[in-house]
Amino acid sequence: MRWLAILSLAILAILPFFVPQSVVYLLGLTFIFVVYVISWDLIAGYAGQINLGHTVFIGIGAYTTALLQNPERLGIILPHLPIWLTIILGGLMAVAFGFAIGAICLRLKGYYLALVTAILPLICIQLLNVYSDVFGGYEGFSVGFGKALASSLIGKYYISLAFMLLCIIATVYVIKSPLGIKLKAIREDEELAEAVGIDVVKYKLMAFCLSAFFAGLAGAMMVHYRITVGPDLFDVPLMLTIILSAVIGGLGTIYGPIVGAFMIYLAKNYVFARIVQELSLNVSDEIFLYILLILIILKSPEGIFEKVRRMLA
Amino acid sequence: MLEILIYGIIIGSIWALVSSGFSLVFGVARILNFAHGTFFVLGAYCAILLYPYLGFFSIVPAVILIGAFGWLVYRGLISPVKGYEVMVILITLALALLVEEILLAIFKDISKSFPSLVSGLVTIAGVPVPTNRLLILGIAVVVIVCLDIFIRRTKVGKFIMATSQDMEASMLVGIDVEWVYSITMAISAMLASLAGILYAQIYAVNPATAFRVLIYAFAIVILGGLGSVRGSIVASFIIGFIQVAISMLFEPRWAEIAALATIIFILIVRPKGLFGVE
Amino acid sequence: MRRFGILLLIALLLLGCAGEKPVEEKATPEKKAENVIKIGVIGPMDTKYGTAMANAVKLAAEEINDQGGILGKKIEVVVGNTKLDQNTATSEFRRLVVDEGCKVIIGGFSSGVALSMMDTMADLASSGHKVIWLGDASSPRLTDKVAQDYEHYKYYFRPLVLNASTFPLDMVEMLDFLKSQGLNIKKVAIIRDNALWTDDVMKVFKPLLEEHGYEIVMDEKAEKGQTDFSSFLIKAQEKADVIVPILAHVRGDSLVKQWADMKIKIPIAGHDLAAIDPDFWKATDGKCFGEIYTADGGGVPSPINEKMEHFLNAYKAKFGHLPEAYSAYGCYDAVYLYKAAVEMAAKAGEKDPFDPDVLVKYLEKFDREHPFEGVRGKIAFTKNHDLVWGDGFVRNWICQWQEGKQVVLYPNYMATGKLVLPDWIEQS
Structure with a gap:
């Protein structure tokens, strides 16, 4: 296990010197995507809450940093803030929303929770459109050339790699902590957990906020990686890609979702995109993603919880 | 004011067609079908495609085709995962997006409309209303009355009612529940596709319409109480009025937000909806 | 564990082929x-x-x-x-x-x-x-x-x-032209894309309209994919003398269809990119009859010079139809x-x-x-790499859909026809 992780890390560390620039760029994006997936897995795989609105946190983190870097859009004057500061503020803003959403929604049970959270990103997208003079509407906006994570591509790559590693380590730490153990207990049997004195709502809410924090950070990182922000960060296709990655890797297994995220993101943006180009099909590469998702759900409909249980058994 | 009333009733009658099917499927089979808007759009595209060959009769094969598609979707995709609610949401969501991408590839990002069935203008209490919109109101009312009669009077309808009230008991008395679910899904798809054609006749559809319609359908069934067909018909007109009122007083783009906010608000405050009895 | 190993292997393989192929490609x-x-x-x-x-x-x-x-x-x-x-x-x-x-x-x-x-x-x-x-x-x-x-x-x-700040010049000229044709135009109802470019158009258009004695009574934004314009049309009919669409991302097809179906008593005259498409007549089932629009960059299929004539013929020969946009x-x-x-x-x-x-x-x-x-x-380019606007250079013409044809109404040296209005429009 350990040597596998070290080996893959070593490969990733030297890779930029052997592959073309476009692949380096794509890998950098993938690292950030990995954080989307593990942060969703924290709430879905460990706390057992199906949150279909995870992209809300990603988007809020993204727009927070983008707007703080372009305060004239908000109609306010701010001193020039360093990028790392606004990225962290993006994460904190996501936590604030996570707390509010969690406090209201976590009372709802499975079905209703899924429904409410599925609707939230759509509201956000609508608001982006209505206040288009601030948020740039469906066209999004550019945070500005020169506000990238680093001026060189290699720099961006390593920052993004380091960010992923930090987030993975933090997540592992959380999972191994007493909080993580209590979350697992809640996931396995909520009533029993409550009976033995675990404050279910509190711990679920904590998990929700943590998940939101990492997602918000990742969303903000994404903005400064690609220097643009737009409603795609809120949108349903991104949510489905995250879910697909986590489900393929195996929910609640830390490393599973990471591997799943690499597979799906590279498959989507590299293999599928290439198939579409080579065959000059006039379709979006997302079509393959949806077909894959449908097939996977059909193949193992017992879905998320059972799968985890079987793997743990 | 009168304009809001008249135009609200007309758009409400389209929503009634959409939401009654949506609600029926949920009430009978406990399926939350995120691909319901897809039936709506597919119905419209199908009728538009067949129009050059069949004229206005293209509505009939289009509705039947989408009904068959609804049946297939149930058998092929939903039935295998039915025990897992979240999986049903995910698979229908994936289907909706898949169909949207396919439509985009075939028809491009262009709004298409179905030719007006009738032309002309009627003045009702001083408000000029195009005849093709009034016709829609008529069609919708007739179809919904027929649906009611079908469910209450026919054998198949009684099976559907029985299954929705007690699935296990229905199985015990020998009703093929799977068959009932499929037929319900087909009816729901047919209603949605008819609504889509009527909608395309006044306005237009594009691949992205599916999601807009889905949002309204959700708002309506949640307002009316999940699973209550009558509740959702009443709620359709309420949402129709709200939509037109907001469009008239502010701008149409606020109407969608209002619909979305309605969903969240009701789910959190009163999850069984206005008329829900559960 | 084994499962994880296999997954990792696949991921590495994927990485591998991600790394390999473009190198090859790059060489070619x-x-x-x-x-x-x-x-x-x-x-x-x-x-x-x-x-x-x-x-x-x-x-x-x-x-x-x-x-x-x-x-x-x-x-x-x-x-x-x-x-x-x-x-x-x-x-x-x-x-x-x-x-x-x-x-x-x-x-x-x-x-x-x-x-x-x-x-x-x-x-x-x-x-x-x-x-x-x-x-x-x-x-x-x-x-x-x-x-x-x-x-x-x-x-x-x-x-x-052209730069969006030149569109208002053409549009105001269009309104002046309509006025000269006997239409009583004073109040303007605008419907525009909810997008950046229309904000920039409005910045110039607003003062220019005021300068020419027009009044903006409505300024509504349409969402991409919006197909229902009834409420806008009803309001515009009550308040305004002309509807000015400023649309590119939102297609004007359903706007004109509803305008014709509802027999809205005021004309549509604006910057509607969809109207430039040669098959717009067919797409709207002829409902666009009477719509007046500026043709962006002069891109209307009318043979103004030899190059244009050659281009139109060659395009038709290769793709079987006139340029679609x-x-x-x-x-x-x-x-x-x-x-x-x-x-x-x-x-x-x-x-x-x-x-x-x-x-x-x-x-x-x-x-x-x-x-x-x-x-x-x-x-020709300006210092900022913008197109030079003006007669002889690229500019917008004022056109109208009449009986399946796009007719140029203005400027006069280009005109191929006269203004015709649908019978339900009130002329004073």
Whole structure:
């Protein structure tokens, strides 16, 4: 296990010197995507809450940093803030929303929770459109050339790699902590957990906020990686890609979702995109993603919880 | 004011067609079908495609085709995962997006409309209303009355009612529940596709319409109480009025937000909806 | 554990092939680079605007290749789809430049998206991937960037469309023209895209309207994909004398259909890109009868000069129909413009006439005094790499749909017909 992780890390560390620039760029994006997936897995795989609105946190983190870097859009004057500061503020803003959403929604049970959270990103997208003079509407906006994570591509790559590693380590730490153990207990049997004195709502809410924090950070990182922000960060296709990655890797297994995220993101943006180009099909590469998702759900409909249980058994 | 009333009733009658099917499927089979808007759009595209060959009769094969598609979707995709609610949401969501991408590839990002069935203008209490919109109101009312009669009077309808009230008991008395679910899904798809054609006749559809319609359908069934067909018909007109009122007083783009906010608000405050009895 | 191992293996394999293939690919274009020049077309390929761009560039490339290419190099056209989404657009832009090795990009559409692509262009240029971009999208903010930070943004030129700040000039002229035809116009109801470019149009349009004695009574924004305009039409009929659409992303098809169905008593006259499509009559079932619109960049299929005539015929011969959208004209011009600039650079003895840094200088030479003759008229750049607007140069004409035909009403020297209004419109 350990040597596998070290080996893959070593490969990733030297890779930029052997592959073309476009692949380096794509890998950098993938690292950030990995954080989307593990942060969703924290709430879905460990706390057992199906949150279909995870992209809300990603988007809020993204727009927070983008707007703080372009305060004239908000109609306010701010001193020039360093990028790392606004990225962290993006994460904190996501936590604030996570707390509010969690406090209201976590009372709802499975079905209703899924429904409410599925609707939230759509509201956000609508608001982006209505206040288009601030948020740039469906066209999004550019945070500005020169506000990238680093001026060189290699720099961006390593920052993004380091960010992923930090987030993975933090997540592992959380999972191994007493909080993580209590979350697992809640996931396995909520009533029993409550009976033995675990404050279910509190711990679920904590998990929700943590998940939101990492997602918000990742969303903000994404903005400064690609220097643009737009409603795609809120949108349903991104949510489905995250879910697909986590489900393929195996929910609640830390490393599973990471591997799943690499597979799906590279498959989507590299293999599928290439198939579409080579065959000059006039379709979006997302079509393959949806077909894959449908097939996977059909193949193992017992879905998320059972799968985890079987793997743990 | 009168304009809001008249135009609200007309758009409400389209929503009634959409939401009654949506609600029926949920009430009978406990399926939350995120691909319901897809039936709506597919119905419209199908009728538009067949129009050059069949004229206005293209509505009939289009509705039947989408009904068959609804049946297939149930058998092929939903039935295998039915025990897992979240999986049903995910698979229908994936289907909706898949169909949207396919439509985009075939028809491009262009709004298409179905030719007006009738032309002309009627003045009702001083408000000029195009005849093709009034016709829609008529069609919708007739179809919904027929649906009611079908469910209450026919054998198949009684099976559907029985299954929705007690699935296990229905199985015990020998009703093929799977068959009932499929037929319900087909009816729901047919209603949605008819609504889509009527909608395309006044306005237009594009691949992205599916999601807009889905949002309204959700708002309506949640307002009316999940699973209550009558509740959702009443709620359709309420949402129709709200939509037109907001469009008239502010701008149409606020109407969608209002619909979305309605969903969240009701789910959190009163999850069984206005008329829900559960 | 085993499962995890297998997954990791697959992931590494994927990484492996991700790493391997482009290296191979990268080697090929360099070998081929001797005799091939790649032109990238970027646009919303899910719409007519995008396909028209790609078709027009392909047509021009084919013609040029038949005559021996550009300085002996054959043109190869690569297409990228923006999907009207900044994320897809910027990654496609990157792909065209980095993976495909395009030396010039033609296209764009949607100012908000184009602004993001412009930063990507500057970002790429600073890491050694320079590219000339002959762009679309009309917001003045694009060319403002050239003025503000010339060093980074100088690779952007906009030969495809006029600056949005010139549209109001045409639109006010249109309203004045309608007034001169006996229509009583004072109050204006505007419906426009909820997008960046219309904000820029409004900035100029508002004061200009006031100056000419008009009053804006409604200014409503339409969402992309919106198809229901009834409430807008009812309100406009109550309050205004004319409906002025400023639409590109939202298609005007359903607006005119509902306008005709509801027999709205005031005319539609504005900047509706969809109305420029030659099949608009068919698409709206003839309901567009009487719609008055400005033809963006003069891109209406009427043979104003030999080049236009040739282009229309060639397009029809190759694709079986007239150019499906306005964008075809500008893109066709852009390829020839690029060729002319490269040849001028070669003539001047430049070592690498395809080098974007070199080409900027030569493209800038097409100014008001030394214009390039395109299908839409003379193409000349201002200091900010914007198109020169005016008679003889590219400008908007005022057109109208009448009985299945697009008729030019104004300017008079171009006019092919007279104003006709549908019978339900009240004329005073």
